[in-house]
Amino acid sequence: LERNTGGVGVASVICTETPVNPEISFHQHQDPASPGAAAHNKAVVLALAKSLASIGADPQEALLSGTFAPGSTSDNTGKGNTCDTADDTVGCIFTQNLLVEDATAAEISAAVAGVT
Numbered sequence: 001l002e003r004n005t006g007g008v009g010v011a012s013v014i015c016t017e018t019p020v021n022p023e024i025s026f027h028q029h030q031d032p033a034s035p036g037a038a039a040h041n042k043a044v045v046l047a048l049a050k051s052l053a054s055i056g057a058d059p060q061e062a063l064l065s066g067t068f069a070p071g072s073t074s075d076n077t078g079k080g081n082t083c084d085t086a087d088d089t090v091g092c093i094f095t096q097n098l099l100v101e102d103a104t105a106a107e108i109s110a111a112v113a114g115v116t
Contacts, residue, residue: 028044031080032069033070033073041102042103042107044065044102045063045065045101045103048062049062049111049112053112053115054116059109059111059115060108063102063105063108064099065102066099066100066102067099067102068082068100069098082098083098
């Protein structure tokens with residue numbers, strides 16, 4: 001989950017809405033080219049994995065919440081490394097193999113150890 005911004009490398013404003021399902025509550029991903037995004041996005045994935053594990057879901061599914069590879073901050077189009085395929089019902093980030101996982105399966109397994 002990431003909110004779009006007007007430029008590559010620009011961090012999104014954090015969403016402050018109250019979640020509908022508070023048991024699945026986490027911060028959104030940041031543009032991967034923004035400062036500190038790699039560590040932030042990894043923390044988001046690990047928090048999501050813990051939330052999923054706490055409700056009995058597969059915590060490895062949190063890896064699907066990743067985003068695109070970092071784009072160039074000199075990209076004036078604001079597009080970065082994205083895709084926009086109108087007829088792709090699955091999502092072009094998946095069908096074009098553009099998803100960058102922010103953590104490893106082993107990191108998720110370690111993060112959810114003992115979560116019930």
